[in-house]
Every structure is written in C-alpha cells, then in structure tokens.
Amino acid sequence: MRILLIEDDRRTADFVSKGFAQAGHSCDVFADGRDGLFQSQSDAYDVMVVDRMLPGLDGLSVVRAARAARVRTPVLFLTAVGGVDDRVEGLEAGGDDYLVKPFAFSELLARVNALARRPPVQEQKTVLKVADLELDLIRREARRAGQVIELQPREFTLLEVLMRGEGRVVTRTMLLEHVWDFHFDPKTSVVETHVSRLRAKIDKPFAAQLLHTIRNTGYSLHAPR
Structure with missing residues (x-):
C-alpha cells in the first residue's frame, strides 16, 4: 500500500x-x-x-x-x-x-x-452517450453526429432521464416524477407533447431512430438494433 x-x-x-x-x-x-x-x-x-x-x-x-x-x-x-x-x-x-x-x-x-x-468512488458521468447522441451535463449542450441540438430546459431534463435509462423502458409516471416533479397524474398530454418535440430534434433530422415509443407503457432510448 x-x-x-x-x-x-x-x-x-x-x-x-x-x-x-x-x-x-x-x-x-x-x-x-x-x-x-x-x-x-x-x-x-x-x-x-x-x-x-x-x-x-x-x-x-x-x-x-x-x-x-x-x-x-x-x-x-x-x-x-x-x-x-x-x-x-x-x-x-x-x-x-x-x-x-x-x-x-x-x-x-x-x-x-x-x-x-473501500471500493473506489465512481465519478459521476458528466457526458452521457447513446450511439452518436451526446449530452454534456456541465455545458448543458446536446449534440448528435457532431451537430449541436438546441433544447429547452425541460427538453434537456427529459433527454437526460431517457439517456440515463438507456435501453430500458422509462414509463410515463417516471417521467412525470423526474422531469416535472409530479407525484400524481395531471391527466394532461404534457409528456407526449414534450417527447414529440424532443423526437423532432434528436431523431427526425437523422437517419437512425433512437427514441422509441413503447405502447401503453412509456419510452425507450437506445441505439439502432
């Protein structure tokens, strides 16, 4: 030692x-x-x-x-x-x-x-990556294929939650809790609306789709399979 x-x-x-x-x-x-x-x-x-x-x-x-x-x-x-x-x-x-x-x-x-x-302390990631999509948590900047993507604060948080759950299903309830701090269902389309806006920015201009809707469950962000 x-x-x-x-x-x-x-x-x-x-x-x-x-x-x-x-x-x-x-x-x-x-x-x-x-x-x-x-x-x-x-x-x-x-x-x-x-x-x-x-x-x-x-x-x-x-x-x-x-x-x-x-x-x-x-x-x-x-x-x-x-x-x-x-x-x-x-x-x-x-x-x-x-x-x-x-x-x-x-x-x-x-x-x-x-x-x-003691096991070594793992450093908190400051840059999240899924395929060619990157989210810099310090600079508050999103990029895909090297291209900067302009996100509103709520869209940034939404994308962060989805990227941290890469490959897993993130339910609508989870998004309401982690993005909007709602611990109840407000019976609005706020999640669907923001996901649609986010998809238009991170997916539609590019060839491969990363953000997927899991019917009656939620969403999943992952590399093309």
Missing part, C-alpha cells in the same frame, strides 16, 4: 512512517501543507493521513483543495483537535475518517487498512 503522510511534527512523522514501513507499506512524508497537496495530485496513493495544523496550508484546506481537484484518495485526519465540531468539520471537508492524538499505532494501522479496502 502507498500512503501519503502530511505531518509537520517530526517525532510523530518518524514514528508513523516507521510503523507503516514495518507493516510492509510505502510512506511518503511531507511537513508542509502546500507540498503535500501538490504531491497528492501528482502521484497515486491508496490512503492519505493528514494533520490539521500544518504550515503553508492547513489540513482542512489541503483536503478541500484535493477534492476540488478530483483527488479521490481516502483521507484520515490525524490531529490533536478532537472536539465533536472539529471532527464534523473534518469529515465535511472531504475526510473519510478521524483519529485524535494521542493514538495507538495499531488503531491507526487498522483504520488505514479499512480505508484502503
């Missing part, structure tokens, strides 16, 4: 790093928050152990910046600041566990091993 330890207390850093080495793990040590943050983004680690009180950049800021930079490495805060509010603040900053000094190394090792066993 590769561990990144960001700890400015020399005695603690030596004690912890030697303990990890004896347990068969590789441990890189940095005493400055900014240096530790840079290292967290430039190399792959299984776990980060971070002190809260650091020179250069405090531990909370290190973890917040790492998370903002899409660093998904599990983080354990190792610190003398142990109040309930402090622990909550650490977890909300992006930490996964919190151990208060003084501590037993056996407990630290057990917690680090537990974090390393």
Whole structure:
C-alpha cells in the first residue's frame, strides 16, 4: 500500500512512517501543507493521513483543495483537535475518517487498512452517450453526429432521464416524477407533447431512430438494433 503522510511534527512523522514501513507499506512524508497537496495530485496513493495544523496550508484546506481537484484518495485526519465540531468539520471537508492524538499505532494501522479496502468512488458521468447522441451535463449542450441540438430546459431534463435509462423502458409516471416533479397524474398530454418535440430534434433530422415509443407503457432510448 502507498500512503501519503502530511505531518509537520517530526517525532510523530518518524514514528508513523516507521510503523507503516514495518507493516510492509510505502510512506511518503511531507511537513508542509502546500507540498503535500501538490504531491497528492501528482502521484497515486491508496490512503492519505493528514494533520490539521500544518504550515503553508492547513489540513482542512489541503483536503478541500484535493477534492476540488478530483483527488479521490481516502483521507484520515490525524490531529490533536478532537472536539465533536472539529471532527464534523473534518469529515465535511472531504475526510473519510478521524483519529485524535494521542493514538495507538495499531488503531491507526487498522483504520488505514479499512480505508484502503473501500471500493473506489465512481465519478459521476458528466457526458452521457447513446450511439452518436451526446449530452454534456456541465455545458448543458446536446449534440448528435457532431451537430449541436438546441433544447429547452425541460427538453434537456427529459433527454437526460431517457439517456440515463438507456435501453430500458422509462414509463410515463417516471417521467412525470423526474422531469416535472409530479407525484400524481395531471391527466394532461404534457409528456407526449414534450417527447414529440424532443423526437423532432434528436431523431427526425437523422437517419437512425433512437427514441422509441413503447405502447401503453412509456419510452425507450437506445441505439439502432
């Protein structure tokens, strides 16, 4: 296991790093928050152990910046600041566990091993794709075969729900709930009307049909079969 330890207390850093080495793990040590943050983004680690009180950049800021930079490495805060509010603040900053000094190394090792066993966090998709149709959730842009498709906000949401359910039947009730936030049937043709408008934009100008009506059930968006 590769561990990144960001700890400015020399005695603690030596004690912890030697303990990890004896347990068969590789441990890189940095005493400055900014240096530790840079290292967290430039190399792959299984776990980060971070002190809260650091020179250069405090531990909370290190973890917040790492998370903002899409660093998904599990983080354990190792610190003398142990109040309930402090622990909550650490977890909300992006930490996964919190151990208060003084501590037993056996407990630290057990917690680090537990974090390393966690399955990796899957990143939320920001671009959905079905055949040659793409939906960019960040730029709020739809394209098919490289051609930009102008969508109204409700049409965009409708298409997103259909694309997330690729290949499956999305019922009228599901669309009412997820697109219009209706938890009842308003007895209108709002779904049918918007689906018709969406189909005219994403299907009719192109050779292959992607959006299919499933009679008396709902709709399905999938690649040509």
